[in-house]
Amino acid sequence: MWLLLVSDGMAEGNTSQQEGYMDELHKSFSEKVLEWSDMVDVTLSEWLGGEENSTEPGRAKSEEEKLLKERTSTDAFFQSDKYLGETDDTYLRVRFDTQFQNREENEFNVRVSAHLPLSRSKKRFNLFVEDVNKDNAKNVLEDTDEKNAAPRLGINYFAPEAYGVRSKYSIGLVGIHPYVRARYNILFETGEWIIEPVQSFEYSTKYQFEEETDLYFDTQPNDVSLFRLQLYRKTETRTDGMDYAFIFSYFYTGSRETGWRVSQTFWGNTQYSYSVDDGTEPPVMSEPYGGISDYRTELSWRRNVWRKWFFYELMPSVNFHRRHDYRPNYAFRFYLDFYFGTYRW
Structure with missing residues (x-):
């Protein structure tokens, strides 16, 4: 904790200093990430006979789109599941994830995720790698019965918007097993609220079928905060019944460097x-x-400190689960996030 306080105190001064060893190392690695992405892009372009990247037709920005941009920036800052599911941003993220709990096992993991654009081959395609960590990296070429025990990699395709519906299609591998996924969302504006239904479908040769619905109700009490009600449901072949959840969240981003979130979830x-x-x-x-x-009940404090590509996040929480006879399970989670490439928030 003292280290965090010291780093916070030094942040303003360090950003104006001359680039040092860490900046040069980060810059060098970022260039390698982009070079690798460009090499794959050129190769796929030759295979697919792709077109050069072109600019999307211009159109006037509606009030709905302005609010969408503001809420998207909040999701991007907090790296929400919603943002990760729909973004076409370019990034490679290395996350150090530590969690302490009083009723369940403590956890420590290093996770790698990436989205890399393929602008030459097709302007709407990008490569993705999701949550490769020290536990599942060895299962890339293994046959495992647990879906979350293997990393995912593949290609996303962002289809042109049709009748207000945005859609994304993915094809890839979970371990050694092929899967396909489709995601659809549409926006509705009602007074001070934006309502966004999201529906996704996925089929895997190993894990079979699953589908998920999320319904977001977003409003902004002021320019630096966002209130969200999320309704969630999910069914899958290997799980009895239907999962559902109600999630109330309040986000506050008073500056580009700092934000906090409080949420209450019922699963x-x-x-x-x-x-x-x-x-x-x-x-x-x-x-x-x-x-x-x-x-x-969860509180999250996220901070961009020292350099634009380095974040930390503190997440104290308490949950009352049926398997613990609804006795409190106190937890503390700590993230360190490093970004490479041309990722911007």
Whole structure:
């Protein structure tokens, strides 16, 4: 914690100093990332007979689009799942993720994610790599029964907007198993609110079918804050019942360097069951339960410090889960994020 306070105090002074060793190292690595992306881009362009990148037709910016830009910048700053699911920004992110909990195992991981553009081959394509970490990197070429135990890589295609509907299509691999994914969203403006339904479908040769719906209600109490109500539901072949959640979030970004978020989440399932911790092998499953199974309150403080490509985030939380008989599980999560390439927030 003292290290964070010292780094905060030195941030303003350091940004005006002459570039040092870390800046040169970051610049060199970023150039390598872009060179690699460009090499892949040229190769795919030759294979596909692609067109040179061209500018999108210009159009007037509506009030809806201005508000969309403001809420998108908030999601980009906090690196929300919504932003990561829809962005075509260029970045390579290295995340150090540490979590301490009093009722579950502590965790430490290093995760790598990337989105790289293919402007020559097709202006709407980009390569993606999602959450490669020290645990799943060894499963790239392995057959695993756990979907989250293998990294994802593939190509995104951002289709032209049609009748107000934005769509993104993905094809790639989960470990060694092919999958396809489609994501659709549309915006509605009602007074001071923007309503955005998002629907996605995914099919994998290994993990079969899943579909997910998110409904966002966003409004801005003032220029530096955003209030969001998110309604969520999901079904998948390998899980009984339907997952659902209600999430209330308040975001505050008083400056480009600092922001905080507070959220209250209610998670549930129509046929929820969990492993009973009684030491038996294989573990005994609880009786199916329909209702809210987890209540979570979370506070997040995110800070861009020292350089534009370095962030830290502190996330204290408490949740009350059915498998712990709704006794409090106190947790503290800590992120360090490093960005390379031409990523901008």
